[in-house]
Amino acid sequence: HKDLLDITQLNKEEVQHVFETATYFQEINSRPVKKVPTLKGHSVVLFFAEPSTRTKVSFDMAGKRLSCDTFSLAKSSSSLTKGETLKDTALTLQAMNPDGIVLRHWASGSAAFLAERLDCSIINAGDGRHAHPTQALLDGFTLYQEWGSLEGKTVLILGDIAHSRVARSNVILLTMMGAKVRLCGPRTLLPPYLKNWPVKVYSDINEACKGTHAIMCLRLQLERQQAGLLPDTREYSRYFGLGYRQMELASPDVKVMHPGPMNRGVEISSELADSAASLVLDQVASGVATRMALLYLYLTRQKQ
Ligand code: CP
Numbered sequence: 001h002k003d004l005l006d007i008t009q010l011n012k013e014e015v016q017h018v019f020e021t022a023t024y025f026q027e028i029n030s031r032p033v034k035k036v037p038t039l040k041g042h043s044v045v046l047f048f049a050e051p052s053t054r055t056k057v058s059f060d061m062a063g064k065r066l067s068c069d070t071f072s073l074a075k076s077s078s079s080l081t082k083g084e085t086l087k088d089t090a091l092t093l094q095a096m097n098p099d100g101i102v103l104r105h106w107a108s109g110s111a112a113f114l115a116e117r118l119d120c121s122i123i124n125a126g127d128g129r130h131a132h133p134t135q136a137l138l139d140g141f142t143l144y145q146e147w148g149s150l151e152g153k154t155v156l157i158l159g160d161i162a163h164s165r166v167a168r169s170n171v172i173l174l175t176m177m178g179a180k181v182r183l184c185g186p187r188t189l190l191p192p193y194l195k196n197w198p199v200k201v202y203s204d205i206n207e208a209c210k211g212t213h214a215i216m217c218l219r220l221q222l223e224r225q226q227a228g229l230l231p232d233t234r235e236y237s238r239y240f241g242l243g244y245r246q247m248e249l250a251s252p253d254v255k256v257m258h259p260g261p262m263n264r265g266v267e268i269s270s271e272l273a274d275s276a277a278s279l280v281l282d283q284v285a286s287g288v289a290t291r292m293a294l295l296y297l298y299l300t301r302q303k304q
Contacts, residue, residue, distance in 0.1 A: 001301070002121055002122075002298075003111070003112075003121055003123070003124075003298075004123045004124060004298060005124045005131065005133070006133055007169050007172040007173045010176075011176075015140065015176060015177060016177075018137055018290065018294065019140070019144045021296065021297060022137075022141050022286070022289040022292070022293040025065075025288075025293055026285075026289035028065070029065070029292075035065055035067060036065065036066060038296055039066035039068035040068075042069070042099045043068065043070070043097075043098045043099055044070055044071070044099060044102060045073060045093050045098045045100075045102070046060060046063075046070055046071065046072045046102045047073045047078075047090075048072070048073070048075070048103075048104045049074075049078075049086075049104060050105060050126065053261065054260050054261075054284055054287060055104065055125045055126065055135070056072070058287040058288045059291050059295075062291035065288070066296060068099075068295060068299065071098070073093070086107075086114070087113070087117060090118055094119065097120075098120055100122070100295070100298060100299050101114065101121070101122055101123070102123045102125050103125060103127070104127075105126075107127065108127050108128030108129055108130035108131075108165075109127060110127045110128070111123075111124035121298045123294060123295075123298060126165055127165065128165065128224075129162075129163050129164065129168075129224055130165055130168070131165050131168060131169050132165040132166045132169050132259075133169050133173075134290065135165075135166050135287075136169035136170045136172070136173040136174075137290050138286045138287040138290040138291070139166075139170055139259065139286075140173045140174065140177055141289070141290050142257070142279055142282050142286040143255070143279075145286065146279065147213075149178070150174060150178050151177070151178035151179070152178060152179075153178075153179045153180070153213040153214065154179065154181075154182065154211060154213050154251075155170075155174050155180070155212065155214045156181075156182040156183075156209060156216065157216045157218065158183075158205065158217050158267070159185050159189070159217055159219065160185060160218050160219065161183050161185050161189055161190050161194075162188075162189045162190060162191045163225065164218050164221060166259045170216065171183075171198070171199055180200070181198070181200075182199060182200045182208050183199050183200070183201050184240070185218075185240060186231055186236065186240060188231070189231070205240055206245075209246040209247075209249045209250045210249045211250065212254055213253070213254060213255065214255040214279075215242060215250065215254060215257065216258065217256070217257070217258045217262075218259070219258075219261065219262065219263050220263070220266065220267065236267075237266045240267065241266060241268065242267065242268045242272060243269040244269070244272065247277065255277055256272055256273070256278045257283060258278075258280050258283075260280065260283075260284070
């Protein structure tokens with residue numbers, strides 16, 4: 001593929017190939033000297049029109065570790081603030097001949113919009129509430145490293161499903177890799193199209209957690225909330241916040257995940273976030289290796 005827009009573009013073998021390539025780069029990341037010449041002579045623009053810590057820094061680090069030149073552009077310091085359109089901004093960037101553009105944008109479909117119009121690779125780093133494929137790949141890779149296989153495991157995604165591109169991408173990836181996916185959240189934060197998804201839906205957190213092997217907490221996406229759907233955070237935390245009580249109902253070796261940023265004490269208890277069961281920082285480390293794998297696979301696609 002030229003572009004990575006959504007997990008739906010990949011099949012099981014391709015996801016497995018990303019996991020195996022990321023395993024190779026994870027080993028390189030554990031060395032004292034981590035820089036390799038793999039993408040020397042290549043360049044990528046990191047175009048982030050929405051805030052980001054993890055995705056932006058890990059793509060930047062991934063590129064630099066592969067000797068790929070990385071150039072960062074944020075909305076606030078770009079000519080988007082002077083009225084330039086997304087398309088003109090992207091055509092301007094393409095005229096400088098990068099091998100790829102990593103795009104984060106608030107509009108669902110923005111990455112696909114650019115992919116149709118540009119010759120270079122577009123990697124979707126999160127478009128509105130639609131998709132966050134590199135997050136799902138790094139989450140899947142984290143669990144693959146933990147378990148060796150996702151086949152037959154039960155993963156609960158807990159929280160604001162309706163506004164979450166992470167939930168949507170993870171449902172597709174986790175089920176493709178053989179996991180059983182459960183979703184749980186307040187009724188107003190479960191999307192109406194859920195009946196078409198291959199998931200079990202719960203409104204009771206304790207029922208949802210029973211026997212699960214991993215629980216992925218999501219934050220309330222307050223910036224995407226529609227008026228009237230916004231739950232009170234204290235009430236949300238009381239009914240849907242993950243704590244030790246739920247851990248006791250889950251599988252004894254249950255893992256806790258969060259794509260970040262976390263709101264401690266709202267969707268996840270602070271103690272749990274720092275506990276031995278937490279994979280939150282493993283996810284961040286896996287993110288660098290996964291994005292190294294993706295930059296390598298997408299930027300060198302013609303040469304493979
Ligand atoms: N998980 C995630 O996308 O985090 P950032 O918004 O910090 O990139």
